[in-house]
Amino acid sequence: MNSTAEAPPVLPEADDAQAGARGRRPGGRTVTKDAARPGRKSFRSRLRRDKQMLLMMVPGVVFLLLFFYIPILGNVIAFQDYQPFLGIGDSMWVGWQNFVDLFANPDFLRAFWNTLYLAAWQLVFLFPVPLVLALIVDSLISTRVRRVFQSIAYLPHFLSWVLVIALFQQMLGGAGFVNNTLRQFGMDPVPFMTNPDTFPILVVVQMIWKDAGWAMIIFLAALASIDASLYEAAAADGAGRWRRMWHITLPGLRSVIVLLLILRIGDILSVGFEQFILQRDAVGAGAAEVLDTFTYYTGVVGGGWSSGAAAGLAKGVVSALLIYAANKLAHRFGEDGIFAKKVG
Amino acid sequence: MATTLSPKRAFSPKRPVWKERPSPLYQTIKTLVLLLFSASIIVPILLVVSTSLADKEQLAQAGGFVLWPERPTLEAYETIFKGPMVLNSLGVSAFVTIVGTILALFVTITMAYATSRPVLFGRPVVLAVLFTLLFAPGLIPSFLMIKELGLLDSLWSLILPGIFGAFNFVVMRSFFMNIPQELIESARIDGASDWTILWRIVMPLSKAVIAVVGLFYAVGFWNSFFNALLYINDHSKWPIQLLLRNFVVQGSGAADGLGISSVPPSQSIQMAVVVVALVPILLVYPFLQKHFTKGVLTGAVKG
Numbered sequence: 009m010n011s012t013a014e015a016p017p018v019l020p021e022a023d024d025a026q027a028g029a030r031g032r033r034p035g036g037r038t039v040t041k042d043a044a045r046p047g048r049k050s051f052r053s054r055l056r057r058d059k060q061m062l063l064m065m066v067p068g069v070v071f072l073l074l075f076f077y078i079p080i081l082g083n084v085i086a087f088q089d090y091q092p093f094l095g096i097g098d099s100m101w102v103g104w105q106n107f108v109d110l111f112a113n114p115d116f117l118r119a120f121w122n123t124l125y126l127a128a129w130q131l132v133f134l135f136p137v138p139l140v141l142a143l144i145v146d147s148l149i150s151t152r153v154r155r156v157f158q159s160i161a162y163l164p165h166f167l168s169w170v171l172v173i174a175l176f177q178q179m180l181g182g183a184g185f186v187n188n189t190l191r192q193f194g195m196d197p198v199p200f201m202t203n204p205d206t207f208p209i210l211v212v213v214q215m216i217w218k219d220a221g222w223a224m225i226i227f228l229a230a231l232a233s234i235d236a237s238l239y240e241a242a243a244a245d246g247a248g249r250w251r252r253m254w255h256i257t258l259p260g261l262r263s264v265i266v267l268l269l270i271l272r273i274g275d276i277l278s279v280g281f282e283q284f285i286l287q288r289d290a291v292g293a294g295a296a297e298v299l300d301t302f303t304y305y306t307g308v309v310g311g312g313w314s315s316g317a318a319a320g321l322a323k324g325v326v327s328a329l330l331i332y333a334a335n336k337l338a339h340r341f342g343e344d345g346i347f348a349k350k351v352g
Numbered sequence: 353m354a355t356t357l358s359p360k361r362a363f364s365p366k367r368p369v370w371k372e373r374p375s376p377l378y379q380t381i382k383t384l385v386l387l388l389f390s391a392s393i394i395v396p397i398l399l400v401v402s403t404s405l406a407d408k409e410q411l412a413q414a415g416g417f418v419l420w421p422e423r424p425t426l427e428a429y430e431t432i433f434k435g436p437m438v439l440n441s442l443g444v445s446a447f448v449t450i451v452g453t454i455l456a457l458f459v460t461i462t463m464a465y466a467t468s469r470p471v472l473f474g475r476p477v478v479l480a481v482l483f484t485l486l487f488a489p490g491l492i493p494s495f496l497m498i499k500e501l502g503l504l505d506s507l508w509s510l511i512l513p514g515i516f517g518a519f520n521f522v523v524m525r526s527f528f529m530n531i532p533q534e535l536i537e538s539a540r541i542d543g544a545s546d547w548t549i550l551w552r553i554v555m556p557l558s559k560a561v562i563a564v565v566g567l568f569y570a571v572g573f574w575n576s577f578f579n580a581l582l583y584i585n586d587h588s589k590w591p592i593q594l595l596l597r598n599f600v601v602q603g604s605g606a607a608d609g610l611g612i613s614s615v616p617p618s619q620s621i622q623m624a625v626v627v628v629a630l631v632p633i634l635l636v637y638p639f640l641q642k643h644f645t646k647g648v649l650t651g652a653v654k655g
Contacts, residue, residue: 051472058471060546065477068463071516075497076484082493141389144382147374149367153386159641160390166633166640168575170593174600174626175396178403178417185399185417192415217392236368243370274486282578286601300491307492308582320490328487 086318106318116319118294119302126298127276129208130215135272137220139265142227143257161221169282172218177201201287204295214283226264234260266343274331277323299323395419397630404428404623416619428620429628437587437595438628445574445591448510452573456515457566464521465550468528469536478525484518491582498583509583510591514573520565527561528554564643567636574632592629600625
């Protein structure tokens with residue numbers, strides 16, 4: 009590209025908006041063409057102007073390429089019979105065969121079903137908890153009680169899943185505190201941690217323990233931004249506690265709730281990977297095998313690289329579609345959704 | 353923190369006149385919920401710490417767990433630090449956390465600053481980062497990438513995949529975008545380069561957000577266990593989380609695995625390992641707490 013070329017179509021409006029301020033820069037002044045056309049700069053002069061900024065992007069861009077975009081391309085092995093010693097170049101192409109095999113594989117179908125089942129549990133039982141906690145905390149009059157509770161409730165978010173499971177084991181495991189106490193009173197121990205039937209409950213309880221307090225933060229901020237005079241006016245008009253919650257609080261939280269629901273739905277197929285891989289041995293693959301653990305055990309442990317990659321790719325594509333659909337739905341309900349919020 | 357969340361109420365911590373007193377039933381339910389939730393968090397942690405400090409007699413008497421050590425002893429800790437495994441894995445975790453956090457801050461700060469103003473390629477790069485929030489490349493291709501780079505069984509496999517996070521980038525970038533342009537422009541007129549501006553003007557103004565993001569990265573590195581499970585076979589390179597997983601969660605003969613002969617009961621040994629992994633987080637928690645709400649809300653609301 010030469011210096012007389014029109015500015016390339018990259019970020020046109022953003023640059024024009026600031027071009028006036030940036031025109032004063034020494035870099036910009038050297039190119040006389042720009043003086044004749046204020047607000048427009050040639051590619052080369054912008055390159056010179058932003059040289060150092062571009063240099064600063066290099067580490068991040070290299071990271072994105074190495075650990076994100078090139079691995080995304082690596083997903084082509086889902087369409088191959090990948091052999092590590094042959095590499096991607098020489099492995100045989102098999103088209104959709106891996107996917108056909110997957111959907112005929114009862115283990116995969118069970119992992120798929122478990123994922124959806126556990127995700128539904130999370131959506132129904134996990135999602136409302138932080139909201140309820142936030143409503144209670146927001147109604148507290150004493151700032152000190154608030155602060156103490158918040159300090160306690162946020163803590164588990166910063167503990168690793170390994171630590172969380174270890175703590176749960178010490179409390180609820182076969183040799184844990186609760187069962188020890190039960191035994192001392194002559195009662196039978198309860199297999200909280202190993203019963204596949206109650207596994208969804210255990211998983212949701214663990215997630216509430218770890219993250220419900222943390223998830224409260226966003227609701228609390230949204231609650232604090234609701235205009236207090238609305239409550240006062242409603243109370244003056246005779247609206248009671250519940251009417252105020254229904255007509256003021258919940259509408260005020262609507263966009264936050266929608267936003268978090270979308271994020272949740274996009275994440276739904278990634279139901280707590282670490283949490284499951286840590287407990288899969290104790291509960292058995294029947295109840296605790298989800299798409300991510302299936303990918304791990306088939307691909308990395310079992311050496312079935314291609315079917316593992318196919319399972320991972322199927323999951324990634326479905327997740328992306330879910331986010332897209334949820335976002336569309338949010339727009340339909342007149343909310344911003346995530347895309348509008350995140351860009352910019 | 354409460355003040356940042358509800359400024360209008362913090363100055364008058366009294367019940368507003370229009371608000372009716374809660375009924376006793378409602379008040380009781382509220383108190384119970386908050387107390388139970390807090391207790392469910394405090395009790396397990398207290399139990400683990402106390403049991404790790406308890407002596408043999410009290411443990412035997414109590415049947416395995418104590419809520420308060422009557423004669424606290426560090427015997428369990430002396431034992432786990434006698435063998436090489438725990439010290440070794442602590443060293444690995446410390447190395448990964450420190451080096452990882454420094455690198456992560458470097459990559460995130462430069463990237464966030466370089467895209468905080470309208471520059472060439474700024475927008476496509478930002479979009480490329482945000483896309484990572486929507487789609488993940490998947491486990492197998494990531495594993496093969498690490499393998500291709502020759503990083504299997506190297507500590508760099510624990511560091512490099514974690515040195516850039518889209519969420520931290522968004523927080524950092526929106527902070528940089530709010531720095532007054534006049535400051536930057538005037539420095540530029542004085543002939544400062546972009547690197548000088550970043551180092552001398554932007555970073556000193558952003559100490560708080562750098563601290564938050566740095567702590568988030570540090571906690572992330574300290575807590576990560578799955579990368580180690582994937583990429584590290586060599587026992588001498590296990591981080592503390594993987595050690596915790598293999599000897600406490602999987603519960604396979606703690607004492608033998610740690611290369612020590614068990615003098616105190618194995619219960620206390622396990623607990624001591626849990627506490628060793630827990631303590632660094634508890635130590636930084638007050639700092640985290642001081643700043644994180646601000647960080648999280650910047651990312652969530654403005655991002």
